Amino acid sequence: MRDRPHSGAPFADAASIAGPSDDDRFMREALAEGRRAADHGDVPIGAAIVRDGSIVARAGNRREVDADPTAHAEIIAIRDAARALGRWRLSDCALYVTVEPCAMCAGAAVLARIALVVFGAPDEKAGAVRSVAELLDASWMNHRPRWRLYPQLRDEVERLLSDFFVMQRKSRPEAD
Numbered sequence: 001m002r003d004r005p006h007s008g009a010p011f012a013d014a015a016s017i018a019g020p021s022d023d024d025r026f027m028r029e030a031l032a033e034g035r036r037a038a039d040h041g042d043v044p045i046g047a048a049i050v051r052d053g054s055i056v057a058r059a060g061n062r063r064e065v066d067a068d069p070t071a072h073a074e075i076i077a078i079r080d081a082a083r084a085l086g087r088w089r090l091s092d093c094a095l096y097v098t099v100e101p102c103a104m105c106a107g108a109a110v111l112a113r114i115a116l117v118v119f120g121a122p123d124e125k126a127g128a129v130r131s132v133a134e135l136l137d138a139s140w141m142n143h144r145p146r147w148r149l150y151p152q153l154r155d156e157v158e159r160l161l162s163d164f165f166v167m168q169r170k171s172r173p174e175a176d
């Protein structure tokens, strides 16, 4: 993964927020949120916001249950973290999410000044970190979060998604 200097407002060293040794723990928390999302019929994607080695907010995708196209796990977790901390600037926080963020969520991570984004599986169709766009590396962004893929739980992340879509097809065969 690329390593590059930060620009813009000062913020904590990403390594002090969450290092690679923390990835397993926090990605498992995000996965648990993803599982809960499936319980209400939402695509099982989960996220957690980490600060000082602990979770300040966690959320699953709620697009279906809230009938809200913006209710992605990352957006909800970012909002909740900002509310919990009483500030919009999350420059001392890391975002863990099971699947590579889309353009909206990568954009929100930039706007929130998130220091570090860690995701569990790439999204070849819509991922805006490295798959279809590289928003976190865009030179025109006023803030560039560091990011890394944490591939050790990728199989679990992808199995959760594929099981969900198989179940959906079974329950709604006419949709095919």
Ligand code: ZN
Pocket (backbone or CB within 6 Å): 072, 074, 101, 102, 103, 104, 105, 106
């Ligand atoms: Zn998204």
